[in-house]
Amino acid sequence: MKVIVAGGVAAGMSAASKIIRIQKDAQVTVYEKGGYLSYGACGLSYYVAGYNDDHTKMIARTRAAFEEMGISTFLHHEIIAVDAQNKVVTVKNLKTGETFKDIYDKLMIGTGASAIKPPIPGIEKKGIYVLKTMEDGLRLKEVMAGYGIQNVVVVGGGYIGVEVAEAMHALGKNVVCIEAADKILAPFDDEITAIAMQELQDKGIEVHTGEKVMGFGGTESVNEVITDQRSYVADLVVVSAGVRPNTQLLAGTDVALEKNGAVIVDREMRTSNPDIFSAGDCAMVYDLVKQKNVYLPLGTAANKCGRIAGTNICGGHDVFVGMTSSAALKVCDMQLGRTGLGEREAIDMGYTVGSVTIEGRNHPAYFPGMEPLTIKVIYEKPSMRILGAQLAGKDGAALRTDVFVVAINAGMTTKQLGMMDLIYSPPYAGVWDAIQIACNAAK
Incomplete structure (x- = not known):
């Protein structure tokens, strides 16, 4: 063959x-x-x-x-x-x-x-990049190692856009992120997006939502990003438009x-x-x-x-079990995770939806390093079957998403997961993990 x-x-x-x-x-x-x-x-x-x-x-x-x-x-x-x-x-x-x-x-x-490069006037100017392939990464890395780049504009506030904004901030650049939609990180619900937005702003990254890029200024090389509301000085632009x-x-x-x-x-x-x-x-x-x-x-x-x-x-008949739209994202010092349906998605699909959002802790306060942990659970009513979950926090936040991935694949209810025998050890989790606290709060 x-x-x-x-x-x-x-x-x-x-x-x-x-x-x-x-x-x-x-x-x-x-x-x-x-x-x-x-x-x-x-x-x-x-x-x-x-x-x-x-x-x-x-x-x-x-x-x-x-x-x-x-x-x-x-x-x-x-x-x-x-x-x-x-x-x-x-x-x-x-x-x-x-x-x-x-x-x-x-x-x-x-x-x-x-990577999509939208038909925006001036998008072919020098100094405008995308980040999708290894070659893109090598090229951008080399350019950022040079001199004269201080003001970076990221067009797009999805996963890659936010990651690029953080990368440029880590390199000590002045970073502006522009998103045409009314919020960044569209797959996440508003409660989690707000945490990510605050983290970016606290780190000094400017984020502008509901703003559409209309053009790129400059002669041969880009020096300005023009939107429907204002303009931004740009030594370099990274386009993250899907x-x-x-x-x-x-x-x-x-x-x-x-x-x-x-x-x-x-x-x-x-x-x-x-x-x-x-x-x-x-x-x-x-x-x-x-x-x-x-x-x-x-x-x-x-x-x-x-x-x-x-x-x-080779002649087999393996069947893919299916995705649950699971994803995790580092946003500066924050970790985000999601799986399954968001609340609006579930409603649009015709479910009778319940949701609960709690602020728990990654582990007990008497062990050093305790941090808040926000968890949102989306579930079907009256069955209480878990449809989706989203998390935001620091240490231990992202990987907790995997517990919800397994629960969704197994068709578990909030009550079943709320009483599951999860680990308890002060460095890692409380006697009631934040996952269980969230599930047991569902009504």
């Missing part, structure tokens, strides 16, 4: 590795348009900030290791077209410009997504795409073409709580679904 994998970062390399483990005589060829394989893109903002000065630490497995496994890899090679009827791909060598064709028995699409699936290569094929361009797959990662599979930021993914496909470009989904795709390319 000959398998071609388009894209060699998360989903693609997870699939390739699984295939070669199951079927050692398979011929697996990976074409990756970038210069790196299998790296953790979620670490890029921390690399730029200087928490890690060695970009190779973000590489999960080296190219040499993949080649030793028997996987052929081609960097700076992009699949630009797919002839699904004849099972042929057209590949472009991005270094030489040469194109050639290759044939497959099975095709895995793991091409990821690209991502778009890289699925142009599937134009003209019988592979069904969502309106946003993402590949539609079933829970076995099969597309509408029986010989083509897909996973990662270029594809839709099943949401366990919503019980439907959603677009959720997260590394956790990419790795899990890539592994499942690899199994099923």
